Amino acid sequence: MFKSGFVAIIGRPNVGKSTLLNQIIGEKISIVSNKAQTTRNTIKLILNDEDSQIIFLDTPGFQNPKNKLGEFLLKESESSKAGADIITVLTDISDSIGKMDGIILEGLKDTKIPKVLLINKIDLLENKEEIKSIIEMYEDTGIFQKILPISALNNEGLNDYVKFIKDNLKEGPMYYPDDYITDLPEKFIAQEIIREKALIYLDEEIPHGIMVEIESFKERSDKKIIDIDATIYAEKDSHKGMVIGKNGAMLKKIGTDARLDLESFLDTKVNLKLWVKVDKNWREKERSLKNFGYK
Ligand SMILES: Nc1nc2c(ncn2[C@@H]2O[C@H](COP(=O)(O)OP(=O)(O)OP(=O)(O)O)[C@@H](O)[C@H]2O)c(=O)[nH]1
Ligand SMILES: [Mg+2]
Known part of the structure; x- marks a missing residue:
């Protein structure tokens, strides 16, 4: 059985969404910088395997719009959720759920499709024990089927993430030729x-x-x-x-x-x-x- 589907990656600006996807695809397609709102369009990155095709949607960072461009970015992030088969929320190692993350979580409460949370940048944790309380904090929301600590930069925890996606994909067609890693010109x-x-x-x-x-x-x-x-x-x-x-x-x-x-x-x-x-x-x-x- 061939499996396929669309996976939206959403999260605040600068949490490492594009870094994560470039790492999974193994090629740098989505640009990365330490400035917020680096990504401006939803970018499709495709992971092909013998028996599956995952189409990841890298979205602009989720934040309050300050101008018309900002309004466009928020719409891009919002609409990527609508077409997704699985939703991934990316956050970092902050020890409390901030305002924007709160709004993202609120928006997912009534969504029926599988949801996974990735806590990124664990390489920056000074005390590795701290991750436990961060995981618990998100477990308490009851929103996610899976919560994984990762480091996109160091390729840590990404295999488990891809495995979760594959386990939750449904039967589906090959949407793109199997040598495509993006649909972008x-x-x-x-x-x-x-x-x-x-x-x-x-x-x-x-x-x-x-x-x-x-x-x-x-x-x-x-x-x-x-x-x-x-x-x-x-x-x-x-x-x-x-x-x-x-x-x-x-x-x-x-x-x-x-x-x-x-x-x-x-x-x-x-x-x-x-x-x-x-x-x-x-x-x-x-x-x-x-x-x-x-x-
Ligand atoms: N230490 C550390 N830094 C990371 C990690 N992942 C990403 N970064 C850094 O975080 C910054 C932002 O990364 P991006 O991938 O551009 O973040 P983004 O979420 O796509 O940002 P927007 O497109 O602006 O929404 C860059 O400087 C990355 O190098 C990680 O696992 N550890
Ligand atoms: Mg980005």
Whole structure:
């Protein structure tokens, strides 16, 4: 019997949802940074096996929206639950259930499908005994069929998690060809790789106002190199200056790191050209959000 299904991963920003899924898939598809709200679209990551296909949905971090982009992110997270066969909630080693986690749990109380809780970042626990009381705290909610402490970063506890998913999958079709690990086009992943480098290097409020658009993505006819032209959008003129940096140093750093990742992802040489433009307050404008694919 072939089993398959959709597994939504939800949780606050920065708890490690994308790290977890990249680790399970064994390839870096979903971008990761230490800034909240790194993920902006629901991203499908596919785990293929001889007798099963699991489609994981990596969602934007669950938080109170502060602008139109935030409203879109919350909707993405909410709607991923609707199409899921199994729900995974990811949290970290905090010793109390915070406000946002409380809202997430409340929203799951009446959901009938299997639910699993992963307590991530146990590598950061100084006293390993502490995990017991954290597990008990979540057991008391009575919401989850399974609660597992994990470290997504160190690949700890992930086999048990995948086993739980497989045990709870139902008979189903192969939704995607068995060599697919995502349904995303290369162009989208290229855009995300560039955005990740900007997120990693830029500080304070700038990263959240960054958007990347791929202007052109062309393979040369001899197939030995891919030319990529991309624009980084910032929200303010002053932010544009910081993305470029002194004598272009910041843009160069972002470009070099992005090119190296692109070459490894696309398995070919890449010629990357970056531009920086300003689109004022695009996070509040329906039209810009639509243009950038957040609709
Ligand atoms: N120490 C430790 N850090 C981790 C672990 N998992 C993830 N991180 C770090 O946590 C940060 C956030 O990781 P992401 O995977 O981007 O988190 P996310 O939940 O997808 O965040 P959003 O997309 O913003 O909602 C990164 O700096 C990761 O390296 C873990 O198991 N241990
Ligand atoms: Mg993420």
